Amino acid sequence: MAHHTITLTVNGETEVVTVPAHMTLLEMIREELALTGTKNGCASGECGACTVLFNGEPVNSCMVLAVEADGATVTTVEGLAHDHQLDPLQEAFVESGAVQCGFCTPGMLISSKALLLRAPNPSDDEIREALVGNLCRCTGYVRIVDGVKKAVKIAAQSEE
Amino acid sequence: MVMAQTEKIPDLIGKSVPRIDVREKVTGAAIYADDIQFGKKLLYARVKRSPYPHALIKSIDTSKAEALPGVKAVVTGKDFPNRIGLYLKDKHIFALNRVRFVGEPVVGVAAVSEEIAEQALELIDVEYEVLEAVTDAVYGATPEAPIIHPKLGEYEVPNFIFPQPGTNISNHFKIRKGDTEAAFKECAAVVEKTIRVPHVQHVPIEPHVAIAQMDETGKVTLWASSQSPFAQRNLIAKTLGISQSDMRVIAPYVGGGFGCKAGVTMEAIPVAIATKVPGYPVKFRLTREEEFYTNFVRQGLTIKLKVGCDADGNLLAMENTMYWDGGASTEYGVNITRAGGYSSTGPYDIPNVKTDSLCVYTNHPIGGAYRGFGMSELHAGIGQVMDELANEIGMDKVEFHLKNVVQGGDTLATGMKMHPTGLSKCIEKVADAIEWGKKSPPSAPNKRRGKGIALMWKAPAMPPNPGSSAWVEFAEDGTVVVGVGGQEIGQGAFTVAAQMAAAALGVPMDWVRIAGPLDTQYSPYEWQTVASRLTWSMGNAVKRAAEDARQQILDMVAEAWDENVDDLDIVEGKVVSYKSERDISLKNIVIYGIPKENDQGWIGGPIIGRGKFMPTYVTGLDKETGQGQRAVVHYTTGAQALEVEVDLETGKIDVINAVSAFDMGRAINPDLVHMQMEGGFVQGLSSAIFEEMMLKDGYMQNPSFVDYRIATTTDIPKKMTTIIVEEPQDDGPWGARGVGEHPMVPTIAALANAVYDAVGVRLDGPPYSAERVYMAMLKAGVVK
Numbered sequence: 056m057a058h059h060t061i062t063l064t065v066n067g068e069t070e071v072v073t074v075p076a077h078m079t080l081l082e083m084i085r086e087e088l089a090l091t092g093t094k095n096g097c098a099s100g101e102c103g104a105c106t107v108l109f110n111g112e113p114v115n116s117c118m119v120l121a122v123e124a125d126g127a128t129v130t131t132v133e134g135l136a137h138d139h140q141l142d143p144l145q146e147a148f149v150e151s152g153a154v155q156c157g158f159c160t161p162g163m164l165i166s167s168k169a170l171l172l173r174a175p176n177p178s179d180d181e182i183r184e185a186l187v188g189n190l191c192r193c194t195g196y197v198r199i200v201d202g203v204k205k206a207v208k209i210a211a212q213s214e215e
Numbered sequence: 216m217v218m219a220q221t222e223k224i225p226d227l228i229g230k231s232v233p234r235i236d237v238r239e240k241v242t243g244a245a246i247y248a249d250d251i252q253f254g255k256k257l258l259y260a261r262v263k264r265s266p267y268p269h270a271l272i273k274s275i276d277t278s279k280a281e282a283l284p285g286v287k288a289v290v291t292g293k294d295f296p297n298r299i300g301l302y303l304k305d306k307h308i309f310a311l312n313r314v315r316f317v318g319e320p321v322v323g324v325a326a327v328s329e330e331i332a333e334q335a336l337e338l339i340d341v342e343y344e345v346l347e348a349v350t351d352a353v354y355g356a357t358p359e360a361p362i363i364h365p366k367l368g369e370y371e372v373p374n375f376i377f378p379q380p381g382t383n384i385s386n387h388f389k390i391r392k393g394d395t396e397a398a399f400k401e402c403a404a405v406v407e408k409t410i411r412v413p414h415v416q417h418v419p420i421e422p423h424v425a426i427a428q429m430d431e432t433g434k435v436t437l438w439a440s441s442q443s444p445f446a447q448r449n450l451i452a453k454t455l456g457i458s459q460s461d462m463r464v465i466a467p468y469v470g471g472g473f474g475c476k477a478g479v480t481m482e483a484i485p486v487a488i489a490t491k492v493p494g495y496p497v498k499f500r501l502t503r504e505e506e507f508y509t510n511f512v513r514q515g516l517t518i519k520l521k522v523g524c525d526a527d528g529n530l531l532a533m534e535n536t537m538y539w540d541g542g543a544s545t546e547y548g549v550n551i552t553r554a555g556g557y558s559s560t561g562p563y564d565i566p567n568v569k570t571d572s573l574c575v576y577t578n579h580p581i582g583g584a585y586r587g588f589g590m591s592e593l594h595a596g597i598g599q600v601m602d603e604l605a606n607e608i609g610m611d612k613v614e615f616h617l618k619n620v621v622q623g624g625d626t627l628a629t630g631m632k633m634h635p636t637g638l639s640k641c642i643e644k645v646a647d648a649i650e651w652g653k654k655s656p657p658s659a660p661n662k663r664r665g666k667g668i669a670l671m672w673k674a675p676a677m678p679p680n681p682g683s684s685a686w687v688e689f690a691e692d693g694t695v696v697v698g699v700g701g702q703e704i705g706q707g708a709f710t711v712a713a714q715m716a717a718a719a720l721g722v723p724m725d726w727v728r729i730a731g732p733l734d735t736q737y738s739p740y741e742w743q744t745v746a747s748r749l750t751w752s753m754g755n756a757v758k759r760a761a762e763d764a765r766q767q768i769l770d771m772v773a774e775a776w777d778e779n780v781d782d783l784d785i786v787e788g789k790v791v792s793y794k795s796e797r798d799i800s801l802k803n804i805v806i807y808g809i810p811k812e813n814d815q816g817w818i819g820g821p822i823i824g825r826g827k828f829m830p831t832y833v834t835g836l837d838k839e840t841g842q843g844q845r846a847v848v849h850y851t852t853g854a855q856a857l858e859v860e861v862d863l864e865t866g867k868i869d870v871i872n873a874v875s876a877f878d879m880g881r882a883i884n885p886d887l888v889h890m891q892m893e894g895g896f897v898q899g900l901s902s903a904i905f906e907e908m909m910l911k912d913g914y915m916q917n918p919s920f921v922d923y924r925i926a927t928t929t930d931i932p933k934k935m936t937t938i939i940v941e942e943p944q945d946d947g948p949w950g951a952r953g954v955g956e957h958p959m960v961p962t963i964a965a966l967a968n969a970v971y972d973a974v975g976v977r978l979d980g981p982p983y984s985a986e987r988v989y990m991a992m993l994k995a996g997v998v999k
Binding site: 085089090091092093094095096097098099101102104131132133135136141145148149150152154155156157158159160161164182183184186187188189190191192193194195196197198199200 | 233234236237238239240241242243244245246247249250252417418419420421422468469470471472473502503704705706707886887890893894895896897898919920921925926927928929931935
């Protein structure tokens with residue numbers, strides 16, 4: 056089985072990993088880097104639980120081979136908070152009650168982060184559209200959408 | 216029994232404190248079963264499954280698989296001949312001699328990687344003799360149908376389940392109350408209707424995963440995504456001949472349950488394999504495809520209803536025949552059938568009732584517990600016939616419901632007396648919020664608007680005596696650790712348990728921790744996290760454990776201060792005396808006790824409170840009439856009203872407004888209750904509009920998220936209102952009852968009634984997909 060050694064940046068840290076050719080980015084993140092916040096919900100690119108930021112764009116990490124991440128910058132849910140200070144999105148998800156079982160939460164947060172990076176003040180419809188690939192079975196989505204809106208406010212307040 | 220109404224309600228009860236697990240969950244720190252690291256010795260299990268809905272196993276050749284390098288164990292049904300099952304013991308961990316559904320486990324393999332385990336499956340040869348399959352429950356109940364369980368008469372079964380050996384009927388629950396035949400003759404209007412509710416799947420975002428390891432002394436540990444660690448300990452240990460005390464189940468956070476991780480589903484498989492490879496942890500996780508077609512399902516229902524009322528709209532009689540498609544074996548199906556039976560009138564007061572609720576073996580996936588436990592399916596029928604009957608008699612639906620709903624003191628169809636319930640208030644509140652009787656104009660000329668209302672009730676469906684227990688301990692700084700055996704599956708059980716403990720003890724909320732993950736070796740016993748029973752049952756145990764600890768603390772301080780216990784209280788983590796006005800922090804004294812004056816010794820010692828709860832008053836019901844003193848512990852009731860807009864050109868339904876009101880006795884944490892009502896409604900809406908396991912000749916046609924669609928962010932109504940009604944439960948903690956499952960129960964009927972109001976058509980059952988609605992409108996001549 057062919058192995059490759061790749062170098063990438065994950066949550067600001069440089070990682071050098073040797074992976075088999077067929078290993079997915081999701082498997083590498085969870086099993087080689089032990090960053091288990093990124094979840095495996097379907098392994099076929101349909102549920103969004105494994106969403107990570109890949110060079111700033113949201114991707115289903117189950118649909119990317121680890122070797123494709125050579126040289127890439129990856130952010131997982133563990134990379135959102137800095138120095139124990141939650142990201143405004145995390146803070147807003149806490150305050151809005153956007154979390155129940157929590158299994159979709161990491162993917163939801165990352166997809167929301169990607170949205171706010173490209174559209175800092177999204178409309179309701181933009182939020183719903185951006186999260187359509189992230190399935191949640193607990194919350195009915197209402198408070199997740201509220202959470203994203205609240206994050207915009209929190210971010211604005213902290214800049215004032 | 217203590218009347219909850221007379222008790223003082225502490226400030227923390229009824230307060231929307233934030234979830235205690237939320238920070239872990241937003242940072243990715245929360246640990247789920249698949250996140251636990253097992254190191255290099257970990258083996259991976261895969262399962263070779265039946266390719267046929269019904270067949271005899273003629274031979275199994277595993278020799279080539281066993282010879283494959285990296286394969287550590289290969290097991291078949293012959294290795295584990297004992298039967299397993301929560302109620303009716305009717306299945307094996309691996310099929311023995313016969314397969315009964317597509318996907319049934321036949322051979323298990325453990326190997327050093329998932330890839331090698333998969334390769335090994337390809338090398339196994341199984342020879343089958345294909346049998347005729349039963350793929351319809353109504354046919355399955357007839358004498359012509361092939362028998363799926365010829366040994367039904369030999370199976371172990373509890374005394375409240377009534378299988379009929381020699382048939383495919385695994386349970387037949389009956390109610391015979393009054394004289395329906397005579398009563399129908401008195402009716403001014405009668406509605407007859409058959410509704411078919413298809414199989415649906417639970418779809419937790421976290422697939423099933425379980426890891427098992429046996430040590431050299433024969434002790435087994437199972438780590439699982441589990442709603443039922445204690446039931447799994449009990450059932451798996453018994454089936455494999457292990458002492459329950461040598462079987463330890465560790466259950467971290469569950470990434471969505473909805474019933475599919477209750478009882479024993481796939482967890483016995485890695486345990487069975489692990490017994491063949493001592494020392495190795497064996498991990499088994501379902502693929503999403505397996506999650507869809509091999510896992511327990513919400514079983515299909517065909518419900519035939521006949522209901523009639525007099526000229527004033529008073530309900531006089533109901534006949535209800537339910538055929539539950541229990542599937543290949545009946546982990547929960549037999550008890551869902553029973554629950555459907557004793558609740559078969561819906562929340563209506565009907566003097567004459569005849570019910571036949573039948574669980575039928577078919578060659579479909581196994582029927583399991585699913586949020587609502589049969590009630591969504593039952594109410595899909597009840598909610599629609601009541602709507603039609605009100606139309607038939609020409610009465611406003613809200614008025615019709617208010618006239619006929621159960622009230623406290625009514626005698627129910629089983630003979631049980633109804634306790635006080637806030638159902639009428641729920642109806643009034645949803646009618647008010649949806650502006651019942653007011654028609655709003657559609658948003659476009661090709662659209663039609665309509666409103667619908669539907670009611671529900673549900674009792675926890677359990678054996679008569681499911682127990683709960685809890686303990687309360689302290690750390691040196693006075694913080695509290697609460698031991699519970701009920702699981703956090705997203706509903707907020709840990710938060711509510713902590714809140715109750717804090718309230719009963721008199722300490723701040725942030726002093727309380729829940730001892731987790733659940734571990735049958737250390738956690739106190741809890742029957743299962745099912746039936747919306749934790750807030751009520753586990754809540755009682757937690758409250759009592761906290762009160763026990765509180766009493767011990769007060770006794771100790773009273774002795775030290777030479778005061779009367781009645782003058783002491785615990786407020787904000789301090790013991791205070793209202794008499795001497797002294798106070799002392801809980802810090803240190805809860806571990807070390809209190810020194811006597813002048814160094815003359817000590818009083819007290821480590822405080823540990825304990826509490827338990829078990830209902831003791833549920834009685835049996837007569838096999839032929841379904842009559843008995845008390846069928847269930849209690850009913851949670853509620854109502855939902857929807858406004859929809861139907862697109863005449865496409866059949867697409869938009870929900871404009873959705874209002875829910877439920878009576879949960881006491882909302883311990885109102886925000887968490889609202890969250891249950893919102894999430895439950897959307898799950899119900901998803902099942903009403905999109906979801907169906909398309910089973911053709913026993914094969915599921917749509918086992919993926921692409922082909923089995925669940926609601927997404929773009930499908931939810933723009934306006935959703937949730938309303939709390941509180942009619943306290945006499946034996947609930949501060950009056951609380953559960954409300955976890957209920958919010959999705961009335962949704963199918965509420966939607967169907969709203970669609971009927973909008974365009975005048977009904978389907979023979981969900982899903983109300985655009986295509987099916989359009990075809991129905993075409994057939995009815997609503998569109999051309």
